[in-house]
Amino acid sequence: MQGASGRLGRAISELAGDDPALSVRAVSRDAGARLPAADVLIDVSVPDGLARSLDIARQQKLPLVCGTTGLGDEQIDALRTLASEVPVLHARNFSLGVAALARAAGEVARLLDWDVEIVEAHHRHKRDAPSGTALALGERIAEARERSPEWSERVAAPGPREPGSIGMAVLRGGSVVGDHSIHFLGEDERIELRHQAEHRRLFARGALLAARRLIGRPAAWYSFEEVLWS
Numbered sequence: 751m752q753g754a755s756g757r758l759g760r761a762i763s764e765l766a767g768d769d770p771a772l773s774v775r776a777v778s779r780d781a782g783a784r785l786p787a788a789d790v791l792i793d794v795s796v797p798d799g800l801a802r803s804l805d806i807a808r809q810q811k812l813p814l815v816c817g818t819t820g821l822g823d824e825q826i827d828a829l830r831t832l833a834s835e836v837p838v839l840h841a842r843n844f845s846l847g848v849a850a851l852a853r854a855a856g857e858v859a860r861l862l863d864w865d866v867e868i869v870e871a872h873h874r875h876k877r878d879a880p881s882g883t884a885l886a887l888g889e890r891i892a893e894a895r896e897r898s899p900e901w902s903e904r905v906a907a908p909g910p911r912e913p914g915s916i917g918m919a920v921l922r923g924g925s926v927v928g929d930h931s932i933h934f935l936g937e938d939e940r941i942e943l944r945h946q947a948e949h950r951r952l953f954a955r956g957a958l959l960a961a962r963r964l965i966g967r968p969a970a971w972y973s974f975e976e977v978l979w980s
């Protein structure tokens with residue numbers, strides 16, 4: 751695993767420690783691109799760590815589960831390129847609840863052309879904003895409406911609402927594990943879909959599930975939903 755010393759990495763190691771069939775080895779930052787024998791590589795680090803994970807997965811022909819957020823377009827392209835050689839799964843959220851929320855949000859967005867605003871809150875240490883999950887939910891809504899994603903930063907954008915844009919608002923502070931609310935705002939009525947992560951081990955559970963289910967699959971690009979429900 752790359753990012754083993756981080757908050758999520760530690761939660762994954764702790765959970766894996768309860769299962770005698772699993773052993774987690776940390777990729778050291780000084781170890782170059784070699785990893786002790788493994789069945790799958792998990793990356794929960796920072797965008798700068800991705801290149802090393804790509805090298806390791808490519809050289810050792812390992813399935814790659816990437817949970818790191820804040821990746822740039824070129825990094826996503828590089829992950830997609832790797833998927834022609836090994837199985838690759840990039841999940842910006844390993845929660846089963848968020849996976850279900852994304853489906854529900856797509857369905858509401860298809861049925862109702864209402865304004866959409868997404869509000870997310872995370873702990874004070876989080877580096878990227880908006881969260882990967884908020885962006886993924888926004889993409890799902892845009893896709894359901896057959897539009898390109900177009901965000902606006904509600905907090906810093908006074909004046910009338912830009913029609914069709916999806917507002918993103920970000921809160922940072924305390925120890926919030928992860929909170930996402932999607933507001934669908936119509937005439938005289940509104941819907942709020944909300945997910946609250948209560949403990950980081952829920953992401954660890956999802957990451958280990960994804961890792962287990964990726965082993966033995968053919969090289970391809972996989973979504974978290976796909977390995978969960980198809």
Ligand SMILES: NC(=O)C1=CN([C@@H]2O[C@H](COP(=O)(O)OP(=O)(O)OC[C@H]3O[C@@H](n4cnc5c(N)ncnc54)[C@H](OP(=O)(O)O)[C@@H]3O)[C@@H](O)[C@H]2O)C=CC1
Nearest residue numbers: 753755756757758794795798799817818819842843844953
């Ligand atoms: N998909 C999901 O469900 C979830 C995804 N995440 C994402 O996972 C990532 C990690 O989150 P979190 O654990 O909170 O973050 P932390 O800051 O706690 O951990 C970051 C990890 O990355 C390592 N790291 C830092 N710089 C580099 C580098 N240049 N190369 C390689 N490794 C590096 C750190 O090592 P060191 O200790 O040596 O600095 C540490 O192990 C984030 O992108 C976050 O958004 C988080 C929760 C859920």
Ligand SMILES: O=C(O)C1=N[C@H](C(=O)O)C[C@H](O)C1
Nearest residue numbers: 819842843876881882883928
């Ligand atoms: O950094 C975090 O903590 C989290 N990051 C992910 C994101 O950016 O969406 C998932 C989760 O919300 C926690």
